[in-house]
Amino acid sequence: MKNFKFKILNLKTKEAGFTVVEVLVTSLIFSIMAMAVSAIFIQIVSLERRGFAVQKIQDNALLVLEEMSRDMRVSRISDQESPSCAATAITLIHPLKGTVVYQVSGGIIQRSVNGGNYVDVSSSDVNFTRMNFCISGSLADDNRSPRVSIVSSVQNRTGKEVVQIDLQTTVVSRNVLDEFSFP
Incomplete structure (x- = not known):
């Protein structure tokens, strides 16, 4: 047993293992x-939330x-001429419903039929900041x-980030009663 010795590495003569500098550099690169x-993941989650907010706004606004x-x-x-887009409400004479009025109140689109109470048409999740x-x-x-x-112009009411979308559509009235009336 006398001939059996543990060999202890002598760092001066043999280079084995990692030095402190190598460990620090590796840790820095890993960090x-x-x-x-992590930053990329947070950005992806933020973009996904924004995408869902935009989709919710579009779905609600397009339905209205x-x-x-x-x-x-x-x-x-x-x-009701208003070529300068100043009208914020519109009155229609519908062939079945009678007089229909659309207006914006508190960021929500409302409809009144035949002089009745105004009923919300849009969701409370979205805010119509402009409707002309x-x-x-x-x-x-x-x-x-x-x-x-x-x-x-429509924006979301909920969520961390406020997203606004501008929409425009043009409609031509056909006045069905005039088309099907006989002389």
Whole structure:
């Protein structure tokens, strides 16, 4: 047993293992990579939230604009000229519903049918910061079909980041009662 000796590495003569500098450099590189991956992940989550907010705004706003457009297409729009887009409410004479009024109140689109109470048409999740109607051709003597351009700005009410979308659509009124009336 006397001949058996443990060999202890002599760092002066043999280079084995890692030095303190190598460990520090490796740790620094790993930390930088971990921070970069974390920052990318946080950015992806933020973009995903923004995407969901934009989708919610578009879904709600387009549903409201489509409902208003359907009513306008078949209704009579008379004596409401506003080529400068100053009108914030519009009155329609619908062939089945009667008098329909659309307006914005507190960022929510509301509708009144035949002078009844105003009912919310848009969701409370979105805020219509602007809703203007550009109305042309509604005068009786201009011999043009009434045309309404709806210009709106919509933003979300919930979420960390406020996202705003500007939408515009143009509708031409056909006045179904005039088309199907017989002389």
